[in-house]
Each structure stands twice: as structure tokens, then as C-alpha cells.
Amino acid sequence: MDRRKSLKSIVLGSxxxxxxxxxxxxxxxxxxxxxxxxxxxxxxxxxxxNEHVAELERERFFNDHEAATMTVLCDLILPGGxxxxxxxxxxxxxxxEFMAKDIPQMQVDLRGGLMWLDHKSNTEFGxxxxxxxxxxxxxxxxxxxxYDPDVPSSERPFEVNFFSLVxxxxxxxxxTSKIGIEExxxxxxxxxxxxxxxxxxxxxxxxxxxxxxxxxxxxxSKRNIVxxxxxxxxxxx
Amino acid sequence: MQIIENSTVYDAIIVGxxxxxxxxxKVLADAGLKVAVVEAGPFFDPADxxxxxxxxxxxxxxxxxxxxxxxxxxxxxxxxGWEIEGEPYTHKDGTKFDWFRSHMLGGRxxxxxxxxxxxxxxxxxHKSIDGHGDDWPISYDDVKPYYxxxxxxxxxxxxxxxIHNNPDGxxxxxxxxxxxxxxxxxxxRKTGVPxxxxxxxxxxxxxxxxxxxxxxxxxxxxACQVYADFSAGxxxxxxxxxxxxxxxxxxxxxxxxxxxxxxxxxxxxSYINKEDRKEYKLKGKVVVLGASACSTARIxxxxxxxxxxxxxxxxxxxxxKYLHDSTGADRMAFVPDLxxxxxxxxxxxxxxxxxYSPWWGDNxxxxxxxxxxIEIWGGMGMPSYGFGFNVNEFNKFFGTKVGGYGxxxxxxxxxxxxxxxGLSGRGESIxxxxxxxxxxxxxxxxxxxxxxxxxxxxxxYEHKQAIHMHDTFExxxxxxxxxxxxxxxxxxxxYGLHTPGRIIHEVGTxxxxxxxxxxxxxxxxxxxxxxxxxxxxxxxxxxxxxxxxTWTILALSWRASEYIVDxxxxxxx
Numbered sequence: 001m002d003r004r005k006s007l008k009s010i011v012l013g014s015x016x017x018x019x020x021x022x023x024x025x026x027x028x029x030x031x032x033x034x035x036x037x038x039x040x041x042x043x044x045x046x047x048x049x050n051e052h053v054a055e056l057e058r059e060r061f062f063n064d065h066e067a068a069t070m071t072v073l074c075d076l077i078l079p080g081g082x083x084x085x086x087x088x089x090x091x092x093x094x095x096x097e098f099m100a101k102d103i104p105q106m107q108v109d110l111r112g113g114l115m116w117l118d119h120k121s122n123t124e125f126g127x128x129x130x131x132x133x134x135x136x137x138x139x140x141x142x143x144x145x146x147y148d149p150d151v152p153s154s155e156r157p158f159e160v161n162f163f164s165l166v167x168x169x170x171x172x173x174x175x176t177s178k179i180g181i182e183e184x185x186x187x188x189x190x191x192x193x194x195x196x197x198x199x200x201x202x203x204x205x206x207x208x209x210x211x212x213x214x215x216x217x218x219x220x221s222k223r224n225i226v227x228x229x230x231x232x233x234x235x236x237x
Numbered sequence: 238m239q240i241i242e243n244s245t246v247y248d249a250i251i252v253g254x255x256x257x258x259x260x261x262x263k264v265l266a267d268a269g270l271k272v273a274v275v276e277a278g279p280f281f282d283p284a285d286x287x288x289x290x291x292x293x294x295x296x297x298x299x300x301x302x303x304x305x306x307x308x309x310x311x312x313x314x315x316x317x318g319w320e321i322e323g324e325p326y327t328h329k330d331g332t333k334f335d336w337f338r339s340h341m342l343g344g345r346x347x348x349x350x351x352x353x354x355x356x357x358x359x360x361x362x363h364k365s366i367d368g369h370g371d372d373w374p375i376s377y378d379d380v381k382p383y384y385x386x387x388x389x390x391x392x393x394x395x396x397x398x399x400i401h402n403n404p405d406g407x408x409x410x411x412x413x414x415x416x417x418x419x420x421x422x423x424x425x426r427k428t429g430v431p432x433x434x435x436x437x438x439x440x441x442x443x444x445x446x447x448x449x450x451x452x453x454x455x456x457x458x459x460a461c462q463v464y465a466d467f468s469a470g471x472x473x474x475x476x477x478x479x480x481x482x483x484x485x486x487x488x489x490x491x492x493x494x495x496x497x498x499x500x501x502x503x504x505x506x507s508y509i510n511k512e513d514r515k516e517y518k519l520k521g522k523v524v525v526l527g528a529s530a531c532s533t534a535r536i537x538x539x540x541x542x543x544x545x546x547x548x549x550x551x552x553x554x555x556x557x558k559y560l561h562d563s564t565g566a567d568r569m570a571f572v573p574d575l576x577x578x579x580x581x582x583x584x585x586x587x588x589x590x591x592x593y594s595p596w597w598g599d600n601x602x603x604x605x606x607x608x609x610x611i612e613i614w615g616g617m618g619m620p621s622y623g624f625g626f627n628v629n630e631f632n633k634f635f636g637t638k639v640g641g642y643g644x645x646x647x648x649x650x651x652x653x654x655x656x657x658x659g660l661s662g663r664g665e666s667i668x669x670x671x672x673x674x675x676x677x678x679x680x681x682x683x684x685x686x687x688x689x690x691x692x693x694x695x696x697x698y699e700h701k702q703a704i705h706m707h708d709t710f711e712x713x714x715x716x717x718x719x720x721x722x723x724x725x726x727x728x729x730x731x732y733g734l735h736t737p738g739r740i741i742h743e744v745g746t747x748x749x750x751x752x753x754x755x756x757x758x759x760x761x762x763x764x765x766x767x768x769x770x771x772x773x774x775x776x777x778x779x780x781x782x783x784x785x786x787t788w789t790i791l792a793l794s795w796r797a798s799e800y801i802v803d804x805x806x807x808x809x810x
Contacts, residue, residue: 043285043288052306078643078647145642146639149630167642167646168625171626171646172301172626175650185651187581188455191453192585194453194585194587206574217410217411218442223443225442234397
């Protein structure tokens with residue numbers, strides 16, 4: 001981002017952001033200068049949205065022990081190795097930290113679940129979860145990592161739902177990161193010219209294009225020629 | 238606090254910069270008029286590299302695009318949503334209506350689905366066909382020339398199919414179907430449901446030298462940096478600013494009311510500038526309201542004067558009545574034949590579907606009077622918040638364990654990537670007088686403006702239509718080889734119908750008609766009660782059709798704006 005431009009947007013944002021804060025919490029003394037230095041502000045969000053993000057970034061949810069335990073847990077869910085990067089390589093725990101503040105309904109389940117893990121580990125192995133051996137950790141996970149999808153989640157044990165919550169967010173956090181998208185192999189989000197499904201893919205899935213349908217579709221070699229029609233609406237360019 | 242008056246007298250003051258207001262701005266400015274455009278939100282230009290969200294990656298959002306703040310996710314280009322802090326609305330008698338507002342230049346056109354369907358001949362005269370609702374005072378033939386002009390100016394792809402109630406237009410060529418759409422074609426045909434290339438306003442081919450051509454990122458909901466899809470800001474307001482007229486943009490300005498003189502004619506508008514929270518007045522010969530059907534009704538009902546004691550244009554007490562939204566219901570299926578996909582290619586395509594099914598049924602043989610069209614979704618989309626949730630739940634179809642941890646989750650994510658197909662029905666509801674918005678006498682927003690209170694109920698016709706949708710979806714999804722997910726929603730779930738307002742096709746609040754006792758505007762969208770006030774959003778719609786409303790808003794706004802130019806020339810206003 002161009003520094004001059006970013007300063008301009010920050011200044012604009014600070015005034016409105018300050019107003020928004022004072023509007024929401026009458027009497028709250030929030031120095032405008034503090035908001036003005038917010039590095040998370042971007043022009044593609046509104047001032048109010050920027051302020052909300054900055055507020056969440058200023059809060060802290062996981063304490064050091066919880067963050068360390070989460071790191072161990074998320075790396076068991078998506079471990080690193082010769083072929084793949086780990087959840088912590090993709091900074092999954094900071095993402096979950098943000099989401100816990102963004103969707104506060106998760107907080108009790110996350111925090112309570114981490115306490116459950118330590119209690120279980122202390123009871124069975126005499127040590128908290130993060131310090132247990134990988135074998136011991138996995139033996140705990142084996143008891144909570146599987147579920148019957150035909151049983152509604154409201155009827156599944158708490159610790160199973162806790163693990164599903166962490167697994168879901170580990171998966172999302174990882175596969176929405178740069179390394180996760182690369183691993184998945186998603187090829188989009190860049191300018192291109194769509195000209196149909198490749199033949200080998202059609203063959204693999206046992207479908208084909210009908211010639212009559214294709215005849216109606218865009219001829220990509222003429223896409224830059226300005227459209228003209230006859231009076232009946234037939235494209236003639 | 239004194240109200241600050243601007244001494245300029247505009248030829249026209251246009252309230253709102255979406256499809257209706259944008260088109261009025263373009264037509265009036267092209268005619269050389271001096272217009273003021275008053276928009277409640279900020280300036281927005283998706284060509285601004287810092288303001289655009291197009292081509293951003295999920296990791297540029299700390300919530301990875303989750304919908305915590307914007308209902309369609311962080312990268313969706315509609316500022317606002319169902320709830321806006323400081324701008325509430327209320328409900329009556331325990332009924333529900335969810336009102337989506339987007340305050341920004343271009344309004345909701347920055348994120349809409351670009352499904353651009355003309356209404357057909359039957360859609361303007363449905364009462365004559367089935368006895369429900371009312372006929373429009375105009376016919377398809379009155380609107381056709383304007384649909385043609387909109388097609389040529391803005392651009393819409395599609396194909397000539399010669400279907401009676403889905404008229405052809407001046408189409409750009411459509412893109413080829415994606416893989417999951419080939420499956421849909423197969424399943425729909427087996428079910429007896431016809432399928433055609435969709436009709437959407439993206440430029441698959443150059444339409445002029447000011448706008449770019451689609452580069453197939455699939456992100457039209459984020460607004461296009463090369464202006465290759467239709468948004469009112471990029472395709473109407475910006476060109477209007479380059480025309481021979483004068484266009485003064487007033488952004489972050491919320492219109493409170495239309496002001497009138499002793500004879501009850503409009504003199505302009507009063508608005509609140511959000512930046513200094515002060516009230517201002519603008520003067521104009523004509524006031525053109527395009528604030529959205531409900532916002533326009535609100536402005537009119539709040540414009541009370543000795544000359545218009547029930548609100549402007551409301552001597553009939555019809556303003557706010559006959560509010561209706563499209564019906565909507567959705568279903569999806571897991572398709573085993575779409576498993577283990579090659580990720581060797583980019584199938585983002587245009588934003589949304591490449592194929593669709595217009596209404597095919599004969600309502601005289603069904604237990605509900607109006608139809609719906611089917612929209613199709615699926616494919617290997619860009620991951621965002623929610624990707625990988627319940628990653629291997631489809632294992633249940635193969636009798637293998639669900640859940641787990643470790644590298645198996647990676648292979649499961651890839652195995653099932655792109656193996657979902659979803660269908661959405663979007664249908665016509667009947668317009669009822671008892672579905673309405675009115676002013677809530679007990680509540681104001683943070684700008685001190687009285688807010689809307691909604692009263693809305695679906696009728697048995699919408700319920701029966703929704704049942705038909707789910708029956709049809711199950712057949713199509715089964716016939717394309719899918720395992721239908723979820724169960725058929727029953728009475729307790731309103732048969733799967735979305736809450737009214739959720740499809741964001743609010744229309745009907747200032748309906749047009751020849752009789753001033755039963756309508757708000759005449760067939761030129763001119764208030765019966767004040768001839769220099771026009772409504773160019775979807776308020777004047779008498780009925781919705783099983784189409785989307787934007788293309789008709791554009792055509793009708795063009796038609797009304799030409800009438801305004803003509804009447805100004807004749808000094809009739």
C-alpha cells in the first residue's frame with residue numbers, strides 16, 4: 001500500500017471510527033489517536049468494520065497455556081511431514097483466536113474443551129495434554145474424534161463436539177491459507193478465459209457437451225470485438 | 238439547528254444510486270439536465286485497487302470471509318445487510334420480514350446475482366389469466382423497446398429460445414457449462430424440466446470501449462474492477478458524469494423527506510449529512526425516488542404536510558401496501574460421480590450459474606397459481622470460512638467412519654472437493670394488500686427519521702409452491718445421480734421458504750395503476766398526488782413475476798426518465 005494513501009485513509013477512518021465508538025458507548029473515553037495508528041485498517045472495509053476488526057485484534061482470548069495446547073491439538077489434526085505443511089505452519093491457532101472473538105458463542109466450548117483435555121490427560125497419564133506423549137495424546141483423540149452423523153450434534157457428547165469444532169476450524173484455517181490453497185490445488189482467483197471443461201475431465205466423469213449447445217456459446221476468439229446485432233437480435237459481430 | 242439550504246435549483250433530484258436511480262441519472266444527464274444524486278452511503282468504485290475486494294485471497298480477511306459482519310461474507314461488495322447499526326426496523330403482529338439495505342454508490346447492484354430476466358407478456362396481465370393480484374396498466378409491448386435498449390447498453394448474455402413468457406432479447410453469447418452444470422442438464426431433462434443457458438449481465442463479449450470483458454473469476458458479488466458486470470455505479474453513474482449534463486453526487490446523505498409548496502408540488506428534498514449530522518435542503522423541479530421499494534415508501538410516508546397529511550402520494554393509503562418479495566427455497570445433494578475431481582483447471586467462470594431452468598409448469602393444472610425458476614450452484618470454488626467443516630461426513634454413504642484426525646482429513650477434503658450440487662427455486666408470490674410496511678410511530682433511527690414497521694405473511698399458494706420446489710429438487714438431484722441431503726421441510730419450517738425479504742426482491746410498495754384510489758403512481762411512475770415526483774425503483778411493480786426484478790427496474794426507469802425529459806421540455810412539470 002502506498003504510504004501517503006494509507007495515511008490518508010487512516011486519518012479519514014480515525015475520525016469516523018472515533019465517532020462510532022463514542023456513539024456506541026456513551027461516556028467511554030477512547031482516544032482518537034490510538035485508533036488512528038491502527039495498522040489493520042483497509043480501504044475495502046468501511047470505517048466501522050475497520051474499527052470492529054481493530055477492537056477484536058486488541059482483545060486476547062487464549063492464554064499462553066491454552067494457545068500452546070491448541071497448537072499441539074491442531075498439529076495432531078493436520079500434522080506436518082515430508083509431504084505436507086502443518087496447521088501451525090499455516091498459523092491456524094491465531095485464526096481460531098480471532099474467530100473465537102468474532103463469534104463469541106464458541107468461547108465457552110473452546111475453553112471448556114481445553115480444560116477437559118487437560119483433565120482427561122492428567123487423570124489417565126498424570127500430565128497435562130500438551131506434555132503427554134504423542135501416543136497418549138492420540139489415545140485421547142481416538143475417543144472423541146469420531147461421531148455418528150445420524151445422531152444430531154445436540155445429542156453428541158460435549159467432548160466430541162468440542163473436537164469437531166476444533167477440527168472444522170483447523171481445516172478452514174489451513175485451507176484458506178496460502179499454503180493450504182496451494183496444497184488443495186485450487187486454480188482460480190485469477191484472470192483467465194473460460195472455454196469449457198477439459199476433455200480428460202469430461203471423460204473421467206462420463207459426460208460430454210452437445211454440439212447444439214456448444215454452438216450457442218461464446219467464441220472466445222471474438223470476445224474483444226464489440227457486439228453488434230441485426231434488428232432481430234441476432235449477434236453479427 | 239438551522240436547516241441549510243442550497244441555492245442551486247436542479248432539474249431533477251434523484252434519491253438513490255442503484256438500478257433505478259442510476260438509470261434515471263444516466264437518461265436525464267444524457268438529455269443535458271442538471272441533476273443531483275443523493276446517496277445514503279459512501280462513494281464506491283471497484284476499479285480502485287484499494288477499495289476493490291475482487292481477486293483478494295481468503296487470508297486477506299482475518300475471518301477468512303466469514304459472514305459475521307457482512308451477511309454474504311467479508312468480500313461481498315454490499316455495505317450493510319439485514320441489520321444496520323443505528324438504523325432499525327420493526328415488525329407487527331409477530332410477523333417476519335428481513336430487510337436488506339446497502340448504503341453505497343450503486344447500492345445493492347454491487348453484489349447482486351446479475352440474473353437478468355425480462356418479464357414476459359403474461360407477467361403484466363396475470364390477474365386476467367388466473368384471477369389473482371392485479372394486472373399492470375402497461376403490457377410487455379410497452380416495456381419491450383426499453384428492455385431492448387437496456388440489453389444493448391448494459392449487456393446480458395443468453396440465447397434466443399422463443400419461449401412465450403421468457404422473451405428473447407439482444408444477447409451476448411453465454412459461457413459453456415461447467416462440469417456440475419452438465420450433471421444438472423442430465424438430471425433436469427430426465428425429470429422433464431427444460432434447461433437453457435442462463436441470462437446474466439456479464440460481458441462475455443465487448444459491448445463498448447469504456448468497459449472491459451469478463452475475465453471469469455466468478456466473483457461478480459464483489460463488483461468488477463474492469464466493469465464487466467452490471468453495477469449501477471460503474472455502468473450508469475460514471476458514464477452519466479461524462480455526459481453533457483451536470484451530475485452532482487451527494488454521498489453519505491440520508492434523505493428524510495420530500496418538501497412541498499403550498500400547492501402540494503414537490504420543491505426538493507431534505508437530507509441529513511452523515512458526516513456532520515446536520516440537515517440540509519436541496520431544490521429541484523422534479524424529484525425522482527429510487528431509494529429501494531421500502532425506503533421510497535418510507536420517505537413518502539414521512540413527507541407529511543398540510544397538503545399531504547397522510548404522507549406524499551398517499552391519499553389512497555396504498556403507499557407501503559402490496560409489498561412482496563420472491564419466494565425462495567433451496568436443496569443440495571452430494572454427487573458421488575463428482576468425487577475425486579482433477580484440480581488441473583480453473584472453473585470459476587462467471588459469478589453464478591451458466592445454465593438455468595425458467596418456469597416450465599402449467600399452473601392451471603397445479604394447486605398454486607405462479608411459477609418459479611431454478612438456479613444451479615456447485616463446483617470447485619475458492620475456499621473460504623466453512624471450507625472443510627464436516628469434511629468427511631459423506632463417508633456415511635459408504636459406511637466408513639466419520640471424523641478422525643491426521644492426513645486422512647487432507648485426502649478426504651480433496652476427495653469431496655466440488656462434489657456438491659445445489660438448487661435454488663426463486664418464485665413469484667401473490668401481492669397482497671395486507672403485506673405491507675408502515676411508519677412505526679414509536680421508533681426513529683440515529684438520524685432522527687421514523688423507521689419502517691413490517692407486516693408480512695406467506696399465503697397457502699407460496700407454501701404449495703415451495704412444496705413443489707422441494708419435490709422437484711429431490712427428483713432432479715436424484716436423477717443426476719445425487720444423494721439428496723437433509724429432509725423435506727414441513728409446516729413447522731414454512732415448507733422450506735425463506736423468510737420474506739431474504740431473496741432481496743422487495744417490490745410493490747408504490748404500485749402503478751390507472752385508478753388513483755387503488756394505486757400510488759400512474760403508468761409513467763408519476764405520483765397521482767404530485768405530478769413532479771416519480772418512483773423508479775421496484776415500488777411501482779404491480780406483481781413480481783418468477784423472474785428477478787433488476788432488468789425490469791432498469792427498463793421502467795429508462796421509460797419513466799424519458800417521460801420526465803419529455804414533460805420538462807413541454808414545461809408540464
